[in-house]
Amino acid sequence: MAIEVGQRIQILRKRCGLSIRRLAEMAGVAAGMISCIERGKNSPSIATLQKILAALGTNLADFFGTQGDQAQGPIFVREHMRSVSDGQRTYTIVFPDREGIGVEMLDEHISPASRKPPYEKLQCDVAGYVLSGSLTLDVRPKLKQTLRPGDAFYIPRGTEHRGYVSTDEPARLITAYYPEKY
Numbered sequence: 001m002a003i004e005v006g007q008r009i010q011i012l013r014k015r016c017g018l019s020i021r022r023l024a025e026m027a028g029v030a031a032g033m034i035s036c037i038e039r040g041k042n043s044p045s046i047a048t049l050q051k052i053l054a055a056l057g058t059n060l061a062d063f064f065g066t067q068g069d070q071a072q073g074p075i076f077v078r079e080h081m082r083s084v085s086d087g088q089r090t091y092t093i094v095f096p097d098r099e100g101i102g103v104e105m106l107d108e109h110i111s112p113a114s115r116k117p118p119y120e121k122l123q124c125d126v127a128g129y130v131l132s133g134s135l136t137l138d139v140r141p142k143l144k145q146t147l148r149p150g151d152a153f154y155i156p157r158g159t160e161h162r163g164y165v166s167t168d169e170p171a172r173l174i175t176a177y178y179p180e181k182y
Contacts (some may be wrong), residue, residue: 001042002134002175005037005043005044005049006037006038006039006040006041007015007038007040008058008063009034009037009038009052010038010144012054012056012058013034013038015159016056017157018056018147020034020035020162020180023052023055023056023172026055027048027051027052027054027055029048029051029052030118030163031098032088032165034052037052042057043086045085045086045088046060046084046085046086046088046089046091047086047117047118047120049084049086050181051061051067051104053147059097059181060082060084060091060093061096061097062097062105063091064082064093072121072163076094076095076096076169078092080096080097080182081093087111088110088111089108089109089110089111090109091106091107091108092106092107092108094106095108097180102178103176103178103179103180104176104177104178104180104181105172105174105175105176105177105178106174106175107172108172108173108174108175108176109170109171110133110135110163110170110171110172110173111165111170112165112166112167112168112169112170112179113165115166116138116162117163117164118161118162119138119160119161120160120162121139121142121158121159121160121161121162122155122157122158122159122177122181123157123158123180123181124157124178124179124180124181125154125155125156125157126154126155126161126175126176126177126181127152127153127154127155127175127176127178128149128152128153128163128173128174128175128176129146129150129151129173129174129175130148130151130152130171130172130173131149131172131173131174132149132150132170132171132172133149133165133167133169133170133171133172134146134147134148134162134165134166134167134169134171135147135152135163135164135165135171135173136164136165136166137161137162137163138162138163138164139155139159139160139161140159140160140161146166172181
């Protein structure tokens, strides 16, 4: 998957007329990282990929999606949903990116990690509901709490936060973003 993702990023970058250095500046990542990703030497984390894709004017749903599988009407079957993974997190994008849908919903599977992920500051509100496992939610400046199945959270846009698994058991949650992020 790393080579395919890297090749697709390189194609998008060239279409946008950007150098590796300029894309890195726009995305807030190291130029060497983009070079390694494009050559298939590194797989980006989902957070890094989101930054790169945003700088390229696209999102995860469009980057990994195909135009022919977008269902019409109010029903969305699992076989048409797209999933992306960075090895530690797997996101299933529940709704397609289509006009009339103003919220993004994800089915997230988060594996235990040896390191905590970086904080994120999203330009959208995010809400979540823990289905299984436990999720440690760290919200700056000073809230840190472990959520269990049945617990929910809501984080307003612009709030620095991160979620991670600090036990041996993976977590599964449903998250919603408004307005849509991907």
